[in-house]
Amino acid sequence: MSETALPAALAEPTARVRPGWTTLLFLANIGLWLGIYAPIQVLLPEQAELLDSANKELVFGVVTGVGAVVSLFANPLVGLASDRTRSRFGRRHPWTLLGACVGAAGLAVLAFAPTVVMMTLGWCLVQAGLNGMLATLTSAVPDRVPVEQRAQIGGLVGISQMLGTVLGAVLVTVVVTKLPGGYLACAAVVVAGAVVFVLRTPDLALPRDWLPSNRWRDVLAELWVSPKEQPDFFWAWGCHFMINLGNALGTFYLLFFLKDAVHYPDPDSGLLIMMGLYGAALVVGGLTVGWLSDRSQRRKPYVLFAVVVMAAAAVVLVLWQTWPAALAASPLLGVGFGAYWAVALAILTEVLPAAQDRAKDLGVVNIANLLPQVIAPLLATVILADLGGYPGLFAASAVATLAAGGLILGVRKVR
Numbered sequence: 001m002s003e004t005a006l007p008a009a010l011a012e013p014t015a016r017v018r019p020g021w022t023t024l025l026f027l028a029n030i031g032l033w034l035g036i037y038a039p040i041q042v043l044l045p046e047q048a049e050l051l052d053s054a055n056k057e058l059v060f061g062v063v064t065g066v067g068a069v070v071s072l073f074a075n076p077l078v079g080l081a082s083d084r085t086r087s088r089f090g091r092r093h094p095w096t097l098l099g100a101c102v103g104a105a106g107l108a109v110l111a112f113a114p115t116v117v118m119m120t121l122g123w124c125l126v127q128a129g130l131n132g133m134l135a136t137l138t139s140a141v142p143d144r145v146p147v148e149q150r151a152q153i154g155g156l157v158g159i160s161q162m163l164g165t166v167l168g169a170v171l172v173t174v175v176v177t178k179l180p181g182g183y184l185a186c187a188a189v190v191v192a193g194a195v196v197f198v199l200r201t202p203d204l205a206l207p208r209d210w211l212p213s214n215r216w217r218d219v220l221a222e223l224w225v226s227p228k229e230q231p232d233f234f235w236a237w238g239c240h241f242m243i244n245l246g247n248a249l250g251t252f253y254l255l256f257f258l259k260d261a262v263h264y265p266d267p268d269s270g271l272l273i274m275m276g277l278y279g280a281a282l283v284v285g286g287l288t289v290g291w292l293s294d295r296s297q298r299r300k301p302y303v304l305f306a307v308v309v310m311a312a313a314a315v316v317l318v319l320w321q322t323w324p325a326a327l328a329a330s331p332l333l334g335v336g337f338g339a340y341w342a343v344a345l346a347i348l349t350e351v352l353p354a355a356q357d358r359a360k361d362l363g364v365v366n367i368a369n370l371l372p373q374v375i376a377p378l379l380a381t382v383i384l385a386d387l388g389g390y391p392g393l394f395a396a397s398a399v400a401t402l403a404a405g406g407l408i409l410g411v412r413k414v415r
Contacts, residue, residue: 007207013146021144022153024197026160028096028137031193033164035103035130035186038172039110040064041165041271043182044123045255050179051116057256057384059116061377064252067123068373071131075370078132079139079363090203092136092143092359099136100194102129104187111183133194134366139359142349143204148294150346155290158341159283162334166272166279173268232351233361235410239303240348241368243310243340246401248376249393250314250333253384261321261390270323274330281331285338298415299343300408306343307405309336314398318391347414 006012048059078095085091106125113119138157145153171189172182254274258267289302313332316325352361383392 010206013142013144015146016149017145017153021201022156024201025137025140025153026156028193028197029157029160030164030167031100031190032130032133032137033161034168034171035107035126035164035190037161037165038168038182038186039107039123039126040252041169041255041275042172042268043110043179043186044119047110047113047119047179048116051119057253057381059119061381063116063120063123065374065377066120067127068370070124071127071370071373072367074128074131075135075366076360076363079135079359079361079366082136082139082359086206088205089198090205092139093198093201093203096133096136096194097198099129099131099133100191103133104191105129107183107187107190111180130190131366131370133190135359135363137197138345138362138366141345142352142362147346147350148297150349151293151299151342152287152290154345155286155338155342157345158286158338161341162279162282162286162338166275169272169275173272230351230353232411232413233353235407236347236351236414237365237368239404239407239411240344240365241371242400242404242407243307243344244369245372245376246310246314246397246399246404247333247337248372249380249400250310250317250397252376253380253390253393257317257321257390258326262323262326264323270326274326277327277330278334278337281334282338285335286342287338289339290342293343293346299347300411300415302339302343303347303408304405306336306340307401309333309339311398311401312336314394314401317394318398321390347408347411350414351411 044063045056045060048063049056052059078099082091082095085094087094103126106122106127106129109122109125110119113122141150141153141157168186171185176182176185255267255271258264258270262270264270285306289305293299293302309332313329313336316329316332319325348362348365379396380393383396384390388395
């Protein structure tokens with residue numbers, strides 16, 4: 001079937017998206033990432049310490065690891081469901097709103113969780129809901145944005161992840177300082193972002209004749225993407241996985257790093273300062289590289305630039321566990337991660353196997369963003385205990401990030 005014969009919901013977009021649509025997508029993504037990273041960076045570590053101070057690292061690792069396993073299933077399954085949804089509200093919007101509500105419910109459970117078991121249950125709900133929301137919001141890019149504009153939009157999506165992280169830290173350390181109030185404030189932001197995006201943007205419905213098969217065998221078969229048949233997708237997925245593994249190893253334990261290695265007197269404020277530097281640099285890297293990449297229609301050179309800069313940030317912390325070193329590493333990591341995200345979404349959407357399965361395939365892509373959340377806490381626990389402590393942890397981050405640069409060279413379809 002030729003591309004021109006595809007219905008509007010599946011056809012490659014040609015009209016550039018307008019600032020209003022971009023702004024609403026940006027705000028919805030900020031709410032999503034705030035709901036994920038404010039707990040990871042601040043609330044969950046604090047709650048782990050409150051519930052079991054002697055084993056805080058283990059509790060944090062178990063809770064985030066179990067939640068990440070849930071996210072591995074939620075993301076592609078919700079994507080698969082949205083590809084098959086036919087309603088007058090569109091394919092993606094119903095799942096975006098449902099995901100936000102489930103995630104908010106999980107944050108409410110966390111706000112009053114009296115035990116590690118309830119804390120784990122609440123975080124699993126958050127991961128299930130917000131990763132379903134992630135699947136549909138990510139699909140909005142290939143659904144609506146033409147190829148020649150995707151690096152700029154991808155840069156803004158990356159910036160939204162950073163801003164969600166920074167604003168979340170501000171929200172739960174400055175604006176709302178109590179643990180229950182912090183979780184509930186995050187829930188309100190998540191729902192607000194989703195509701196505004198759903199109500200104010202179009203979502204094209206899929207014609208009945210184009211609905212994929214709903215037989216369970218066909219559905220399960222579609223969850224597999226063959227590396228042999230789709231090698232570019234495989235190499236791009238591997239690059240995305242290693243970048244996110246390196247980033248997770250380098251950032252998940254920053255609060256404990258400031259407390260236990262740097263001995264900074266106010267770790268919460270220190271983390272906020274680091275996130276501010278990281279965020280400002282990420283905006284510069286994302287916007288600059290997004291514009292340059294779309295103008296040149298080249299992607300891979302910017303990935304290579306990004307991995308070198310991110311690895312350099314990790315090496316700084318391998319060599320020096322000091323507050324000045326942390327201040328130097330933060331903007332380096334921000335520039336590199338911003339540059340990567342500016343081109344990552346463009347690359348990944350250009351190697352998707354089929355228009356009919358965009359959300360499902362992007363759900364598979366998002367596994368590369370989520371699986372490190374399972375692996376990183378397990379690796380970090382071993383590294384911190386037996387393989388060099390924090391210098392070993394940041395060295396592992398640098399190695400994983402540099403490996404991503406080798407994997408991106410395998411992609412042939414994208415320059």
